[in-house]
Amino acid sequence: MQKMMIHYNDVPIYPIVLSENFDALGEALDDLMIKDRKVCIVTDSHVADFYLEQVEHIVKEHCAAASHFIFPAGEESKTLTTVENLYEFLIQNKFERKDMLVALGGGVVGDLTGFTAATYLRGIRFIQIPTSLLAQVDSSIGGKTGVDFRAYKNMVGAFHQPKLVYSCAETLKTLTSQQYISGLGEIIKHGLIKDAAYYEWLKAHKEAILARDTQTVIDMIAVSCHIKKEVVENDPEEAGERALLNFGHTLGHAVEKLMNFTMLHGECVAVGMHAAAWLSMEKGMLTEAAYKDITDTIVSFGLPVSVKGLEPEQIVAVSKSDKKMDKGRVKFILLDPEGHAVIDRSIRDEQLLAAASVIVRNGEQS
Numbered sequence: 001m002q003k004m005m006i007h008y009n010d011v012p013i014y015p016i017v018l019s020e021n022f023d024a025l026g027e028a029l030d031d032l033m034i035k036d037r038k039v040c041i042v043t044d045s046h047v048a049d050f051y052l053e054q055v056e057h058i059v060k061e062h063c064a065a066a067s068h069f070i071f072p073a074g075e076e077s078k079t080l081t082t083v084e085n086l087y088e089f090l091i092q093n094k095f096e097r098k099d100m101l102v103a104l105g106g107g108v109v110g111d112l113t114g115f116t117a118a119t120y121l122r123g124i125r126f127i128q129i130p131t132s133l134l135a136q137v138d139s140s141i142g143g144k145t146g147v148d149f150r151a152y153k154n155m156v157g158a159f160h161q162p163k164l165v166y167s168c169a170e171t172l173k174t175l176t177s178q179q180y181i182s183g184l185g186e187i188i189k190h191g192l193i194k195d196a197a198y199y200e201w202l203k204a205h206k207e208a209i210l211a212r213d214t215q216t217v218i219d220m221i222a223v224s225c226h227i228k229k230e231v232v233e234n235d236p237e238e239a240g241e242r243a244l245l246n247f248g249h250t251l252g253h254a255v256e257k258l259m260n261f262t263m264l265h266g267e268c269v270a271v272g273m274h275a276a277a278w279l280s281m282e283k284g285m286l287t288e289a290a291y292k293d294i295t296d297t298i299v300s301f302g303l304p305v306s307v308k309g310l311e312p313e314q315i316v317a318v319s320k321s322d323k324k325m326d327k328g329r330v331k332f333i334l335l336d337p338e339g340h341a342v343i344d345r346s347i348r349d350e351q352l353l354a355a356a357s358v359i360v361r362n363g364e365q366s
């Protein structure tokens, strides 16, 4: 078991526990003093089948009463409607301000549960038990919570920090290959934005990573959590540096929305990272060899670098309706060079369109 602590202004805020199983969950719950409190486990229809019984059994032994709320799996559920249904459940079951929510699942469960916790009764406690690779290395850490609103990704949300992040590596074994690989999109992002040596390590350990070798996966999760932890500690509410975690997301979020969530988040981030790497090369920050290495690496991990059936103009239009605009300009994250990301506010519309054109595939081209 490994444990790291998130600090804000040198004050310890919450632990991130990386464990192979759920054996230490009870002890971690005891630290939250919930013996006389109600807990609601929020999860989705897939994760419930695998882990709800086991987790609810543990939670029940460490609080006054445990209940659960299950919603249909998938990004389509990350809406205010699901949040309203959860509010209703909490009201019907008389949840009070000192009671607690548990987000058991992937990034969708974590974002939605965190947002409900941030707003129900003006804010109650919640913890994250991330079960997807993406959630264990990225979404469970840092307190970004929210839902999609109409045509806009993550448009409604709040910063609300969990009281605990408890990752159980064993849960990754039941992830589909596509979901596991989607998580690798954010992991490659971590290397590219902050740590060139980690990026090289990922390439060198590709076979073991894809085979989900337990120790390799645990080591990888620990490094990625560490990178995310450092960024969010320095800039909890994205006043500056935290925007670097948005590498690949400016166009990636637009693709995700335009593809109606038929592509996974990490896949769209991979496509967006391709566009951003190309733009970095165009701006002279990345060599052509480095750009090619990045696209080859993304592909070698089984992730896409392009999409079919979209027009570059659509991608640009949707990315400009994202919340990351700053005085009418897109806040774009570039590599200067690989392993070091920068924020660029000078990208012109024609450059954005050229970058979007690079990721649009026509005919048989891959």
Ligand SMILES: NC(=O)c1ccc[n+]([C@@H]2O[C@H](COP(=O)([O-])OP(=O)(O)OC[C@H]3O[C@@H](n4cnc5c(N)ncnc54)[C@H](O)[C@@H]3O)[C@@H](O)[C@H]2O)c1
Residues within 6 Å of the ligand: 044, 045, 046, 047, 050, 073, 074, 075, 078, 105, 106, 107, 108, 109, 111, 131, 132, 133, 134, 135, 138, 139, 140, 141, 142, 143, 144, 145, 154, 171, 172, 173, 174, 175, 176, 179, 182, 264, 265, 266
């Ligand atoms: N808040 C943040 O900082 C942050 C960071 C990155 C991504 N996100 C958000 O996270 C979401 C993507 O997260 P995700 O990829 O985890 O998606 P997800 O929550 O939809 O989970 C992916 C799928 O895997 C299933 N699943 C999860 N754990 C499983 C397990 N152990 N075994 C079997 N099936 C399992 C889920 O039921 C779902 O069908 C997006 O909405 C994205 O915007 C948020």
Ligand SMILES: O=C(O)C(=O)C[C@@H](O)[C@H](O)[C@H](O)COP(=O)(O)O
Residues within 6 Å of the ligand: 138, 142, 144, 153, 154, 186, 238, 242, 243, 245, 246, 249, 324
């Ligand atoms: O934690 C962050 O900050 C991130 O940007 C992590 C991203 O991987 C994540 O997808 C996040 O939800 C995107 O944030 P958004 O503010 O662009 O919606």
Ligand SMILES: [Zn+2]
Residues within 6 Å of the ligand: 186, 249, 265, 269
């Ligand atoms: Zn992301």
